Structure formats: C-alpha cells, structure tokens
Amino acid sequence: MTFFLIIAAVLWGIGWLTGAPTRARWAMIGVLYLAVLIALFVLPEGHALRVSLGGSLGEWLLIGVGAAIIIAYRAGLAALRKKAQPKPQTPEPQSEGTFRPAELDRYMRHILLREIGGPGQKKLKEAKVLVIGAGGLGAPVLEYLAASGVGVIGVVDPDVVEASNLQRQVIHTDAQLGVPKVFSAAEAMRAQNPFIEVRPYHRAFDEGSMELVADYDLVLDGTDNFDTRYLVNRACVTHSIPLIAAAITQWEGQISTYKSHENGPCYQCVFPERPADGMVPSCAEAGVAAPLPGILGTMMAMEAVKEITGAGQGLMGRLVIHDALYAETQTITVKKRADCPICGG
Helix, strand or coil, X not given: CHHHHHHHHHHHHHHHHHCCCHHHHHHHHXXXXXXXXXXXXXXXXXXXXXXXXXXXXXXXXXXXXXXXXHHXXXXXXXXXXXXXXXXXXXXXXXXCCCCCHHHHHHCHHHHCCXXXXXXXXXXXXXXXXXXXXXXXXXXXXXXXXXXHCCCEEEEXXXXXXXXXXXXXXXXXXXXXXXXXXXXXXXXXXXXXXXXXXXXXXXXCCCHHHHHHHHHCCEEEECCCCHHHHHHHHHHHHHHCCCEEEEEEEECEEEEEEECHHHCCCCHHHHCXXXXXXXXXXXXXXXXXXXXXXXXXXXXXXXXXXXXXXXXXXXXXXXXXXXXXXXXXXXXXXXXXXXXXXXXXX
16 A cells, blocks of 8 residues: 555646646546556566555455545535536626616615606716726726716726725725726626626727717716816816716815806816915825715716716715815805816907
8 A cells, every 4th residue: 555655646746847737636546547447457466566566456446436435526526516606696687777676676775756757867878978097086986986876987097006096996806906996897897787887998088089088978087187177077078978077085075066068167167277286295295084985986976877867866966075074065156267278258
C-alpha cells in the first residue's frame, strides 16, 4: 500500500508542476489503481510486486468501491446545490409597447399611484435619461432610476472606484475598487432591474460629449465642479433638454430643474459666474456627511420620475436648499435672466 501511495503522490506532484487540471491528476491515479488490480489478478502469490503492493485483491476492490461511493456522493451533492441555486431573472418575450408579467408585478406600486398609473409607467419605460456623474449624487439617482423602470439610462464618469468613495457612493462596493465607476454602477443597476438598458460612458463630459445629450429626453447632473456643470447646462439649452442639477458640500445641498426652452431659467441664470478658486471647496477638501448625497440624489430621482410622468409640480423656477445639520429646507424663486449668455434673448 505504501508503494502505491508514493507513486500516487509522485503523479500528483508531476501534474501540479505541469499545471494539469485536478481531474487529469485524479485520472492518472485511477489508471494506476487499475494497473494495481490487473497486477494482483495476473501475478502469482508471493510475487515481489504483489508483496510490495500489499493487501489482497479483495481488499483493493473494497478500496475502489469506497472511493466510487465517495465520488458519487460528492457528484450528487454538487448537483443538488446547483439545482438549489436561484435562477437569474431573465426578460420574457413581450409585445411592442406592453409590459411583461414580471414587470407588472415589479412596478405595481407605481401603477397603483393615480398620478403615475399604467400610462406613466409606460412613459418611464420609454424614457431615455442621461446621468452625469456616478459618484455621491449619481449613486442613489442611478439606483432609483433603475428600480423605477426607466427604459434607457446612460451614465458618464471618468473615474474609478476608490476606497474613499465608499463612505457615501452606495452603488459601489469594496469588490469594485479600481473598476471604472460607470461599469460598477451598470453592474449594480442590471442586477437591480434586468428589464432596463444601461449605457456606460467611461469618459469625462467635455466639449466632445455635448452631442450625446441629444440622444436623451432628460439629463441629471451630479458632478462636483462648476466647469462641467456649465458645459452640461449649455448642452441642454442647445438641444432643448430638461436638466435636473444638484450640488452638495459638507452638510448642505441644493437642487433645481432647469428648462429654458419652457421659459424657465437655465443653470447659468441662477449661477451666472463661477466662484473664485477656494470659495466653494470640494467634498474632498471640506468633507461631506455620508447620507447627504443620498438625500439630494433621491430628490433628483424623484424629480426625474415626476418630469417623465408629468406627476405633481416640478422644480422649474424654484431652488430647494437643504441644511441637513439643522434639518431645515427652504425654497427660493429663481427666474430666467434676459442677459444670460446661454439662454438670454
């Protein structure tokens, strides 16, 4: 028996060194076992090889039967585990303009709302929304747009997931560190709702991205710098696309909807000049309370649902300012400026 175990260990080691798969290594040991059985069956009693192998033919056969039982048990257990695994939900065939049964069940709480109903949910399904930024604000926006059933969601962001993001950017996880945020977010959104289409754009929103806006019905801006905000605003004004924009710092945030094509103010009407460097520190410089982007980002998603479905009153002409430290929210009226360089005149 010792002789057999030594040879089996040598075969296993050779297989390991050569990178042979585990199944191939077991196959080699199986061939060795068959050779032992043949030797015991053919060779006469007292033969030196039989003596070195040890044990009778019957004992070796019992070893083989035991091994076969163990292999069969493991294979059966693996099959049961595979069968018990929940099957991923896959989209079912549907007719144009209708909902699959699984979608009706998923969106029933929306359909029950008088202000949304079936027609409103169909508008969400047919909508195309572009989200600029997959960070603190973008994370809850993307999660709730996906959950709400927005049919096509584009997401633009040039960054990768970093450990410092995870305190507030809840769509990303520790397992996605180093992964581009748009792909990390897309994976989470598809897992949340397999009935939507996600279009990730791993790049910064720059002059070359302005035409991208024309492919969408609504834009949500959750970026953290004024240059990008002004550029997104200009693109939306150029293509007459509604813009929902929010910003946060430390404990405070603000949000509004900008629709200059409906005689409302654009972003630059409300914020005509870029603040001087250092006047408005970024989150990386000044810090931010973890739930704050969740509050403002969820408000952005809510305004998007209202904008698409026509429910309630939107924020065009109103700027909402939320102070989380003292739990105070105020709304101020904002107007279109005739001298605005982007939408004036």
